[in-house]
Amino acid sequence: MSLKAFHVFFVAIAILMCISLGIWGIRSxxxxxxxxxxxxxxxxxxxxxxxxxxxxxxxxxxxxxxxV
Amino acid sequence: MSATVIPYDVKPHPLTGMYNGKFGIWLFLASEIMLFGALFSTYVLLRVGAPEGTWPIAGSPTTRGDNILQVPLAALNTAFLITSSVTMVLAWANLKMGSFKKGQQFLLVTVLLAGAFLVVKYFEYNSKLHHYAVTFNEHFDRDGVESKSFKGLTQAGTEKTIHYLWGHVEETKKDADGAIQSYLFMPDHDTSHGGEGHEPKAVEIHPAEIARMTTFGPGGSSFLGCYFVITGLHGLHIVGGIVVMLWFLLTGSKMWKTQPDKYANRIECTGLYWHFVDLVWIFLFPVLYLL
Known part of the structure; x- marks a missing residue:
C-alpha cells in the first residue's frame, strides 16, 4: 500500500472523526x-x-x- | 573490498511487489498496531470494570473524559495533525514530481505542525499536573466552601459516600521541621458555594481532614493513568517523527543530487509512519475526550 492509498484511508477516517465531534458538540x-x-x-x-x-x-x- | 548494496531500494521486489524500505516500514507498523491495540484494550477493560462514580475520576458528573480534559486544546491538536498529514503527502508528491525545494518546504511545515502539537500537549499536561482532587474523611464546610459528595459502589458492592473538592493548591504552609501544617486551596469555580456566577474563594485545609489528595496526574485515577501512558507514548512517536524529518531536511539535498528516486521513497516511508502516528491520535481523541 502506497502513501497515496494510506492517505485516502486516513482522510476517510478523519472525516468520520470530524462528524463524531460535530455530533458530540450538538449532544453536549x-x-x-x-x-x-x-x-x-x-x-x-x-x-x-x-x-x-x-x-x-x-x-x-x-x-x-x-x-500499491 | 566492495560495499554491500541493499537490493530493491527503488524498484519493487518481485515477491512483495514493493521496494524493501516500504515492506520494512509496514512490518514495523504492524508491530505498532499490536502495541497501541494492547493499550486500547487495557483502557476498554478498565473502563468497563470501573466501580460506579469513579470514571474518569471520583466525583465526575458523567463517565466521559470531557469532565476533566480540555476538548478545545485536543481539537486544536487534531487539526494540527490532520494538516501535517496533508503537508507530508504534498512533500512526497512534490519530490516524486521532481520539485526538491517545494518538497523540503512542505516537510518543514510538517515539522512545525508536529512541534505545535507538542507545545499544546505541554500546556495540557501542565494544567493536569497542577490540578488537585482532595477527598475528605467527612463532609467539609469552611469559610463558605463546601465539599461535594457522591454515593458510589465499591468493587465489593457496598455503598460509600465520597466527599471531595477539585481545585488548585495556592500555598503549602509548613512548620520549622518541614512538616505540612495546612494547604491554602482554591476550589474550582463550580465546587464553591453558590456555583456558577460566584467568585471562588481560597480555603485552608489541614492534612488531618484529608483522606486522599492527588493531582490529575497519572496516579489520579485509572483513567488518568491510561491517558498519560497512551498520550505519552504517542507523544514519543511524534518526537521520533520530528527527529527523522529534521534529519531529511538537513541531509536530504546530498541524496537528492545522486539518487532522487531513493530519497522520494524514504520520504514515502516517513510519510507512512507519520500517517500511522496521526491515525492513532484520530482514534485517541474521541475515545479519551468525547466518549
Whole structure:
C-alpha cells in the first residue's frame, strides 16, 4: 500500500472523526446554542466538509500515483 | 573490498511487489498496531470494570473524559495533525514530481505542525499536573466552601459516600521541621458555594481532614493513568517523527543530487509512519475526550 492509498484511508477516517465531534458538540450543548461545545460541533462539521473537498482535490492531483 | 548494496531500494521486489524500505516500514507498523491495540484494550477493560462514580475520576458528573480534559486544546491538536498529514503527502508528491525545494518546504511545515502539537500537549499536561482532587474523611464546610459528595459502589458492592473538592493548591504552609501544617486551596469555580456566577474563594485545609489528595496526574485515577501512558507514548512517536524529518531536511539535498528516486521513497516511508502516528491520535481523541 502506497502513501497515496494510506492517505485516502486516513482522510476517510478523519472525516468520520470530524462528524463524531460535530455530533458530540450538538449532544453536549443541548439547547444552549451559544455554548463552546456547540461551536466545536460546528467546527467539526465544517472540518468534515473541508476534508471532503480536500479529498476530491487530492485524488485529482495524485491521479498518476499508484495505490500499491 | 566492495560495499554491500541493499537490493530493491527503488524498484519493487518481485515477491512483495514493493521496494524493501516500504515492506520494512509496514512490518514495523504492524508491530505498532499490536502495541497501541494492547493499550486500547487495557483502557476498554478498565473502563468497563470501573466501580460506579469513579470514571474518569471520583466525583465526575458523567463517565466521559470531557469532565476533566480540555476538548478545545485536543481539537486544536487534531487539526494540527490532520494538516501535517496533508503537508507530508504534498512533500512526497512534490519530490516524486521532481520539485526538491517545494518538497523540503512542505516537510518543514510538517515539522512545525508536529512541534505545535507538542507545545499544546505541554500546556495540557501542565494544567493536569497542577490540578488537585482532595477527598475528605467527612463532609467539609469552611469559610463558605463546601465539599461535594457522591454515593458510589465499591468493587465489593457496598455503598460509600465520597466527599471531595477539585481545585488548585495556592500555598503549602509548613512548620520549622518541614512538616505540612495546612494547604491554602482554591476550589474550582463550580465546587464553591453558590456555583456558577460566584467568585471562588481560597480555603485552608489541614492534612488531618484529608483522606486522599492527588493531582490529575497519572496516579489520579485509572483513567488518568491510561491517558498519560497512551498520550505519552504517542507523544514519543511524534518526537521520533520530528527527529527523522529534521534529519531529511538537513541531509536530504546530498541524496537528492545522486539518487532522487531513493530519497522520494524514504520520504514515502516517513510519510507512512507519520500517517500511522496521526491515525492513532484520530482514534485517541474521541475515545479519551468525547466518549
Amino acid at each position: 450543548a443541548g439547547s444552549d446554542v451559544s455554548s463552546l461545545p456547540m461551536a466545536m460541533g460546528a467546527a467539526g462539521f465544517a472540518g468534515a466538509l473541508i476534508l471532503v473537498i480536500y479529498g476530491a482535490w487530492m485524488l485529482k492531483k495524485l491521479k498518476r500515483f499508484s495505490y
